[in-house]
Each structure stands twice: as C-alpha cells, then as structure tokens.
Amino acid sequence: MELTVKLQVFEGPLDLLLHLLEKNKVNIYDIPIVEITNQYMEYIAEMRRQDLNVMSEFLVMAATLLDIKSKMLLPAKESEDEEEEDPRAELVQQLLEYKMYKCMAYELRDRQIDAEKVWFKAPTIPPEVLAYEEPVDVNELMSGVTLARLNDIFQSIIKKQADKIDPVRSKFGRIEKEEVSLPDKMTYVEEYSLHHGHFSFRSLLEAQSGKMEVVVTFLAILELMKMGKIVVSQEYTFDDIKIESKIAA
Structure with a gap:
C-alpha cells in the first residue's frame, strides 16, 4: 500500500523557508542552518516528483542554503581586527523583507474582504435641503x-x-451722456x-x-x-x- 503525501503549495523558496522557521519555532535572526537545510532538501525532493516546472527557483535557494551550510561548518578564522560576517545575514534580510510584504498582502486581502461587506445607500437628500443657501x-x-x-x-x-481728458478739446465743450x-x-x-x-x-x-x-x-x-x-x-x-x-x- 503506497503512502500519498500532499505537499503544501508555496509561492516561492522564501515562502517555504518561512514555513520551516515557523514550523520549528526558531528565531529568524539565528537560523539553525544545518537543520533547516536538511528539511528544505526533503521538501524539494518530494516536490521534484510532483512538478518539475516550479523547481528552478527552489533549486537556486537549495544551492544557497548548501553554500551557507558549508561556510557555517568551516572553522572560524581568528581575527582580532575584523568581526567575521555571518553568512546567514543576507538570507535573513531577504526573509524579513519577504515576511513584511506577505503581512501587507494579508492586510490588503482582509481589507478587501471587509470592503465587500459594505453597502452604500444612494443619496436621498430632501429638495428643501438641497435648495438651502447659507445666509x-x-x-x-x-x-x-x-x-x-x-x-x-x-x-x-x-x-x-x-x-x-484732452486739455485742448475739452474746452470746446462736449455732449454729456445720460x-x-x-x-x-x-x-x-x-x-x-x-x-x-x-x-x-x-x-x-x-x-x-x-x-x-x-x-x-x-x-x-x-x-x-x-x-x-x-x-x-x-x-x-x-x-x-x-x-x-x-x-x-
């Protein structure tokens, strides 16, 4: 008997990453890159069997995660002058921006739903009110x-x-208007x-x-x-x- 797994539809690789972070309840500023990368690879492995047409962006992100994972596994360089840059920093920034736009999209969707419930009454102002002129x-x-x-x-x-008035002609007199x-x-x-x-x-x-x-x-x-x-x-x-x-x- 085969086990059928129904995957959630994600709008892109960042959407999948946010889902994994929320699912594991981890801090977005301190991503456990090894664990998240492994889960991400499991997801895209299953997605590859479902639809190859949407895999390109997810595979690019997979390569990025593997690159970050390899940098995290390497021993840190000892340097007193410069603080070593976190290889996750750029990914964290992308996730924060994506999460902000996603929240804005939900807010706009809710406003649209609320607006669809509003009905406007046609104006029925009495004629005497329309004809009123302020003193x-x-x-x-x-x-x-x-x-x-x-x-x-x-x-x-x-x-x-x-x-x-012409000083010369005015002396000749003129015909006054009524x-x-x-x-x-x-x-x-x-x-x-x-x-x-x-x-x-x-x-x-x-x-x-x-x-x-x-x-x-x-x-x-x-x-x-x-x-x-x-x-x-x-x-x-x-x-x-x-x-x-x-x-x-």
Missing part, C-alpha cells in the same frame, strides 16, 4: 478689504479718468460678473467712460457685495482687489 455674512465678505484701500483705488481711477441709475449699473455689473467670473476691481472701473459712471459702478459693487452676489478679496496689502462672481450661470 450671507457681510462681515466675512468684507474681511481683508478696508475702506481706506477702496478709497485709494477709487481716487487712482478718478485721476486716470482726469488724465484722459446719467446712469444705480439699478441699471447693478444690472450691468451682474452681467459683467456672470460672463467673466473672476475680474479685478480696477479693470472694471477703468472700463467706465466717465466720472459719474465710476461713482455709480463703485456703489453698485458695494450693493452686490451686501446681496452676496459677488465676493471681494485682496491677497496682500496694496494689491489689486479681486472680484469673484457668485451668480449661478
């Missing part, structure tokens, strides 16, 4: 923007408008911000054709800030003030 905090909108800075920019724009109202200018700024998204306070004022339009545009910006339709920010002191539209397209 506008005027103080927060105006944080970092001082009236002094706004006044400086306003005065510089007024000066530029004055510099555009004065624009604040609601009309607010509508203009809303449309401008809707199309531009982000723009500078200075560029908006410079686009105006006269002093009255600059003043009304300035007032329109303040009103839209209070309504929360635009946000004003300034990264550094004396930088240009940036305007961001909060109007949904």
Whole structure:
C-alpha cells in the first residue's frame, strides 16, 4: 500500500523557508542552518516528483542554503581586527523583507474582504435641503478689504479718468451722456460678473467712460457685495482687489 503525501503549495523558496522557521519555532535572526537545510532538501525532493516546472527557483535557494551550510561548518578564522560576517545575514534580510510584504498582502486581502461587506445607500437628500443657501455674512465678505484701500483705488481711477481728458478739446465743450441709475449699473455689473467670473476691481472701473459712471459702478459693487452676489478679496496689502462672481450661470 503506497503512502500519498500532499505537499503544501508555496509561492516561492522564501515562502517555504518561512514555513520551516515557523514550523520549528526558531528565531529568524539565528537560523539553525544545518537543520533547516536538511528539511528544505526533503521538501524539494518530494516536490521534484510532483512538478518539475516550479523547481528552478527552489533549486537556486537549495544551492544557497548548501553554500551557507558549508561556510557555517568551516572553522572560524581568528581575527582580532575584523568581526567575521555571518553568512546567514543576507538570507535573513531577504526573509524579513519577504515576511513584511506577505503581512501587507494579508492586510490588503482582509481589507478587501471587509470592503465587500459594505453597502452604500444612494443619496436621498430632501429638495428643501438641497435648495438651502447659507445666509450671507457681510462681515466675512468684507474681511481683508478696508475702506481706506477702496478709497485709494477709487481716487487712482478718478485721476486716470482726469488724465484722459484732452486739455485742448475739452474746452470746446462736449455732449454729456445720460446719467446712469444705480439699478441699471447693478444690472450691468451682474452681467459683467456672470460672463467673466473672476475680474479685478480696477479693470472694471477703468472700463467706465466717465466720472459719474465710476461713482455709480463703485456703489453698485458695494450693493452686490451686501446681496452676496459677488465676493471681494485682496491677497496682500496694496494689491489689486479681486472680484469673484457668485451668480449661478
């Protein structure tokens, strides 16, 4: 009657070595190389009868173990200057790294198994919650923007408008445009911000054709800030003030 031995499947020679170390309950830093080599050779002898296609890597490790075994059996060289290097050191390092990656693989497998047990519910947020808009905090909108800075920019724009006046032709008289109202200018700024998204306070004022339009545009910006339709920010002191539209397209 033949005795059939079923071998455990190992992923590689390092996997087999770890199995032997755990089976014999030995310290990985102090491998009994003679005993482990003998057990390893018994395993691969049985594996050779089972499948020759997976033997190459195991035979390379067998040769490495035999080489280490022979070095361990040789008498140690007496040297006072240099400490003799342990021939098992490189193998121990490989086993430690392999064991670390193997533990990580088990951890990832467990996480995958746990994730497969999790079910996510589709969002069912009530429409009134989705439609809720947080009240506008005027103080927060105006944080970092001082009236002094706004006044400086306003005065510089007024000066530029004055510099555009031709000193000769201005004496001939001119046809004044019809004065624009604040609601009309607010509508203009809303449309401008809707199309531009982000723009500078200075560029908006410079686009105006006269002093009255600059003043009304300035007032329109303040009103839209209070309504929360635009946000004003300034990264550094004396930088240009940036305007961001909060109007949904």
